[in-house]
Amino acid sequence: MSDYFNNDNRICKVLQILEHKRSASLEYLEKKLNVSTKSIKNDIKELNEIFDGNALIQFKLGKYKLYVLEYKQFEKIKENLYLHDDFFNSPKKRMAYVISRLMNDENPVLTEDLAFEMSIGRTTLVGDLKKIREALKKYNIEIVGKTNTGLKLQGEEIDLRLFVLENLYEEIYKDHELDYDVKEELEKIFSDLKLEGSTRKQIIKFLTVLIDRLVNGHSIAELNETYEDLIYTGQINVSNNISDRIENIFGVKIPDNERVFMTLPIVGMRTPMDIDRVKNIEITEEVIDLVLDIIKLIKLEMDITITPGNLLDEFTYHISFMLNRLKYGIKIKNPVLDEIKEKYMVPYKLAELTKMLIEDRTKKKVSKDELGFLAVYFSVFISENSYERNKLCSIAIICGTGKITARLIAAQLRKIVDIDTKLEMFSDSQVNKELLDQFDLVLSTIKFECDTVTPIIYLKEIFDENQLKNKIESVRYTEKLNIPMLQGMESLVLSLLDEEKFFILHSDKSYMENVDYMIDKLYDLSYVDEGFKERIHTRESKSTMVFDEYIALPHAINKETDKIVFSIGVFSDDKKHEKDSKLKVIFLLAIPDIEEKDDDILVKIYDEIIAISKDKQVVENIAKVKNYRELLLYFIKQDNVFN
Template sequence: MKYFYTENRSTRILKLIERRHSISVDAIAEKFEVSSKTVKNDVKELNGLLKGSALIDNKQGIYKIYIIDNNKFEEIKTNIYNQKEFLNSPQRRMAFILYKLMNSEEPYLTDDLACEMNVGRTTVISDLKKMREILNNYDLKIIGKTNNGLALKGTELNIRFLVLENLYEMIYGEYELDEDVIDLVKEITDQYQFDTTTFESFIHSLVVTLDRLLNGHTINTLSEKYGELLRSWEFTLVNTISDAVEKRLTISIPIKERIFLALPIIGMNTPTNIEGISPHVEITEEVSNLVNHILERIKYDMGLNITLDDILKDFVYHMAFLVNRLKYGVHIHNPIVDEIRKKYKVAYKMAELARDVIEKSLDVKMTQDEVGFIAAYFGVFISEQQIEKSKIYKVAVICGTGRVTARLVASQLKGIFDANTVIDLYSDSTVTSEILDKYNLVLSTVQANFKTTATVIYLEKIFDEEALKKRIKSIKYIDKLDMPSMQGMDSILLSILDEDTFFILDNQLSYLENVDYMIESLYAKGYVDDGFKERIRKREEKSTMIFNESIAFPHTINYENDEIVVSLGIIPEKAGENNQRKLVFLVGLPEQTKDDTLLVKIYDEIIAIANDKNTIEALSKVKSYRELILHFTKENDIFDL
């Protein structure tokens, strides 16, 4: 995880707004851990720097950037991104202080640091306070008093980890390693087909090693676990590189320094082309068992059958390098972890379960960056599974005002359906039930009572494509249940629910007592088997299924039904109190799911509700199944499907 940034906050805000196109003030404030007022001040400063070439506009708390003069904007943006004033931000001042302390043999006076940076003493003291918090993450400390002198205390290995993960560009950005040395390393490593990131990471480690060696700061001690690397192919490779560098630069690289140089290779992110490393990498029993335990945990907790198939090999290799990183303290930055967590909610939930398995198995702590990498693999699985499960869709278009109107409707539909969708045109006067029964969906501009097994949607002659797209997307999933769609409803959960599986619970009872009541009612109506309650109880004892402070999500295998059973219980608020638990989604999973894509969508929708306080509040006020239907009729955009 990065604790320092080479760019100041304003630069990072500009990049974020450019990448996201639109983003709320609160989201920026949360990401950079500052107040909304600070964000607004930074954006005001940015607008001044942009000099009319672009405008970052704030409408109702949402920032959007409007580019007015593209050429001028690109020129100014480049200048903003390339600012090199070394001490123009707390991050750069802290990097300067750290560099001084890590290279000083004597304690460094606070006044001397302030003088060299041309800042006030109070500024240095403030920077030191922030630094101490960050250094704790690397078991490093700044000892001494500001008046008597300061010194950096900690192992050389941890100092290097801190520098490489956070400060390399700020400290070594101007350091030039001889081109012939870089070419030498490249020639030796070419056969392994390392990605650019891995190669650059090794070069950075080599630069830091050479600088520290030449300045008398060597790695004197390493824990016993690093001795295991002496038998690895990565160490053999580093030995070859080190021998060649020694001859070229006439220096000596000790064994412990060579072990350090092996870390960026042994902990690399899985390369795009694994063929170069596959002959050398041994997939241990520990890694294989870990992968199996992760897939079993996801099956147990979420009912999803993960068959990674084409990406299994890649995932196993990723796990092998991940285990190395966790074991030897190597951290890699994941620049898109926030986007992964936001876009692939179910995949991220699966990755959090994987993290739990890994942390308990290896007795380690995983960073959010690593969780994001695992989520990316599960995101690929979900996306590819949905593509594989998709089927050719047949749509009948009925129009009563001539073929040209029907063609106009059909042309609009082409912007909604994929290229494999069959769209046929019919007149209302000639179409029959036998014809319509052959289609998955019927879209009609004529209000008529068509007797057909297909879902019918009535349209205006010119319709809102986005609204219809959302409606159809929901229907396509609902169709896999062989259930009729509820007119006007876009929620899959709502389409599975019915009056029998909807409950207003008793706020005088405990959470578990309410869950028992729901299960007993479902059992009496034939929805779940007689062992369902006991399985839920055992799962609660092992690990609570309370999703967050407002939502509980008890779920387990159901042997009574071949289809997914979803029940919703609403806990009314007590008078004058704000009870935390408001919604209970009770889910019975068939022993063998016919289609995991539907289950993924259900999870996605529940996670979306859990992250939306307004939706939770609205649903918690519903007092009957009829009110639930009326609520969704009025607010049919409540879920982002």
């Protein structure tokens, strides 16, 4: 939904954020809602008064958190809160009224009449009209005419309907409920066609608008050529099935153009849970080629191998439906977009790469909402591949204070490991290399000497499960890389770094000249092979590896070693560099040329680099350090950068 229609009830937004997130800082709420600290505090106070003890928003440990005490009462209060509003005190609802009047009136509508009907001032109406005009522009619709002679909507009927469906449907059509017999027939159709919930809701919305416009004499006179090829798709059969059965109930003829309109929610549907339901829909060669090229692009740009596995069909259908949405101008809303961007940083970066490829192929703009859905798929691919590679099949628990303590550790451990993971308990007297070498991980409450190949984590009898989970992940990464994790710093990039791989760059040289300088130094120290520089230049010529305006991430295959080589270069003075004036930090990554490369480590490195790049101030501060030690000290003081 456009932001032009989303600013009417701030306390509802505060509540929505706190329901979606476990907790939110004051700074986050300020930034999200673009208001002052005082406004947020007043909103929280008002919400707590409205909840009247049935729920409570409490400020703890620097964050606001929502606690629900009486669930049923809370749901009632919340529902009333979202519904309660004096109609014309809401900008969105005023705009809905204006659109509804203009789209249903054959004659020009005077602004004086609109202002009178809504009991608002002319200045308020003029402000609303400005916002409406801006939003309509994206749908090729205009408000034409003058205030003294009257206003009219000008544009294609189908574009107007899409605008309403995507922005103001609830406000305009909240009282347009379909008749019982129509809804009953639709349920039969949905059941016969095995359509899922989100698609059913979309079809009902489209049908509601279709019937209203058709009955009131606003049919689709002409079809844009973009929509004409829908007549030859298999999905038109679904639309015809629905239309024929609805005609029998209403006794109103549904013309061919309207049937094409009814195809839109079907061709642009979300991929269903049961993929077999859409197996009858043909996937074109164009879609298959695009899916394969997406996988190749991610490998080329990020050296990450995406293997969809048994999700390949589902991902292919998602791409197919997404291309339909782009082609026919169907927009979908991703309700958890901000959370996806925040939690799945690397998958979202992969989605941004995919976006460039799709936009180049289709010449259509991919929305951030679509990016969010792509990121979820990439996150699932990465997670499932990682799970298969890194599954802990067996863990040995060593405890020197008796079996019951070992059982307590096992009970806590069950909260964070897979249900199939085998847990075995031993006393310190049983410890030997042959025994421990059989396990994937050893957890011990006592220090002991044993030359086992299995990684060991020492812990107390009672521990924080999340901290242990992070330690297990850290041990897994550092064990694979055969490097020590910096004590107290759960950062892979800092553990990979040392004094030899930290560089002060030259501000009077370009980005690539500085990259060459870093590579030459690494080559002299035998970290990279002779052809590494050429591979970096080849990759840069195909697509720049400047990550954003402040950070660059040049990376290529390295044949010198089987270990990842990571280095950092900073522009530590205040001079402007001649060609790359905003560039502050260069992260140089040399990836080993081995067949069984572990993408988890790469994903973790990218994740940490993206975490740094998200905060301009962090980047600025890194650029000011004068040596490797200063860099470490900075991150020790700013230990929340990678969290």
